[in-house]
Amino acid sequence: MDTVKLTIDNREVEVPKGTTILKAAQKLGIDIPTLCHFELEGLGVHNRPGGCRICVVEVEKRRNLAPACVTECMEGMVVKTNSIRVINARKTVLELILSDHPSDCLQCAKSGRCELQDLAIRFGVRENPYIGGNHEMSSYQVEVSPSIIRDMNKCVMCRRCETMCNEMQTVGALSAIERGFPAVVSTAFNQHLDHSPCTFCGQCVAVCPVGALTEVDHTSKIIRAIADPTKKTVVQVAPAVRVALGEEFGMEPGTIVTGKLTAALKALGFDYVFDTDWSADLTIMEEGTELIGRLTKFLAGDKSVPLPILTSCCPAWVNFFEHQFPEMRDLPSTAKSPQQMFGAIAKSYFAEKIGCKREDMISVSVMPCLAKKYECSRDELKVNGNPDVDYSISTRELARLIKLANIDFTALPEEKFDSPLGESTGAAVIFGTTGGVIEAAVRTAYEVITKKPLPKIDFEELRGLEGVRSATVDVDGLKLNIGIAHGLGNARKLLEDIKAGRSQFHAIEIMACPGGCIDGAGQPQHHGNSDIIKARWEAIYRADREMPIRKSHENPSIQAIYKEYLGEPCGHKSHELLHTHYFDRQTTVEVDVDKK
């Protein structure tokens, strides 16, 4: 590979051609400040508008300061990252940004994790010559949707969210609008996210450096529910939470904290602490049966069966196809997401078991996800207006609750989930990452179809972090073509193929977030460090290997609920409780027939 040699702050460094000054400096341990620049290496996420100019450096023989994040290294370049000129320029940039930024940091949801605040601290900003100048500060209304709060007065126009929404997700809900001081990133006509094609994936929130985009916070509602003596509180925890929550308490990324997490939920006072992994196993029974059913019909010659079957566990993905590909909505499995399956069982089977009325039960989920907040609010997932899941909180919100309750997380003992909705398998925990749902389904489908034990449980060919993957799994002679996509832009590619009749897949797994739920928008912030995501990814498979049972259909408590309550997978009762239907949510402009 071609390399170039240059000098940065009097130190020599050799880097591959095309490397930016920012990266070359990082190699020397020189940390040039950045704001708009954002990257998740290995996951296809880049935002490099070169717009904020906080990263400027002095390059010898060039008249203007150069933004380090977009300027490529050249042979013999001499760079200064900390000259007086550079420091003054950066300070001015920061002061200008701050002159159009509210300074109510104490009340801001991002306080302590805000990249702008970090810069202000780093530069020792004590006063600002530009505040009170002859301009008015932006005055946008704070907007609250089911998942996301948008406070555009705090927007610093880094355009990271726009990149996520348009390039990564290809949703196109967001764009830069207006100019000058009112310039922000917003929706068409600056209207509510609810009236846009937004999927509530939350990836815009995951990358926003400041408090402009944050999640809807339910922590105080949870505290109230737990304190209410007339209510029984039931909580479920998604697989990806257990490999990330520890980070909020200073533990190494990738630490598995299932036991402490359970202990913390009990210490918080939830009446029943259960596991979404249990309902992930249930999902496999339903979705797997549906897959086998469609395949059997197809192989018997019925070409009208909707194939490939698409997974349906990710609510942002569900929103995506409802908005963008409504004509293909017979393809996804009708199985509800594990969160909603859990909610439906908690408020039926389990409520009956403990003699609790539906209205007296508060069902809470802890999720790596912001789309799940929206999902709870969907009407078809309620019974007489009472939702199957009352509140969905993120991993971050749970950490806040734990801190609020003076619980020393790292010192907690390891506890176990309650019974009966707490038992699970290795197949369930891998739902937390891309490729996991389909691997879990294959483990079960193989044994159900062939009636033989799996020769090897680990399907390495389905694992990985590339955006689109495919593999052919040999089910005792039957060749099953499987596709996997994470990130909605990657999902779009597979959908376009299906639409054009180019797809050879029998089944496709889709997750909206890059990496799957391990990088969900409700997880502790990674600030662009993809090593954190990789560590969570490895932890998921470690958690799988540590489970005594690793196939969903072998979960004894799942077997029991079919015997006792549900009957058959995809049977009558299952359909009523565990399956759903989808809508056409596309916006179209039609001719008005009422007016002439």
Place this chain on the structure above:
Amino acid sequence: MDKIIIKMKKEVREKIIEICNRFNNNPGELINVLHATQDFLGYLPAEAQELIAECLHIPTAKVYGVVSFYAFFTMTPKGKYPISVCLGTACYVRGAEKILDAFKKELNLEVGQTTPDGLFSLTCLRCVGACGLAPVAMVGDKVYGRLAPADVKNIVKEYKDLEAANA
């Protein structure tokens, strides 16, 4: 939220589709498509932007991003009597700003807005080529020159009277 269906008059819909076709539905021609549509409709209502987005296969947010960025695009329909005050150099030095302020006060309007009854809208122009008459304002195609702030009341009244006579 369920499917959103936006209604539009048949002629308008067909015309916008024709404009987009004329530019080969090429997203790179967005600005020209918007210009042509605004020339036809006088403004760029949300429905038109939705339809343009559909034709060019780009997000509506992007279309709105462009419309809101450039000052010459507007989302408010022009009034029946569009008032434009010239802010070119000659008019400016002869007190055009005071004329503009007088219109704002008389109509209780900001630049770029239209009165709720749809009669008057207010915009600014650069030199209309009548510098000898500075300061100048136009109502539709009619030019009013050598204006003083006190004239503004009468101009507005002229059109209000016209409206009353027609009613």
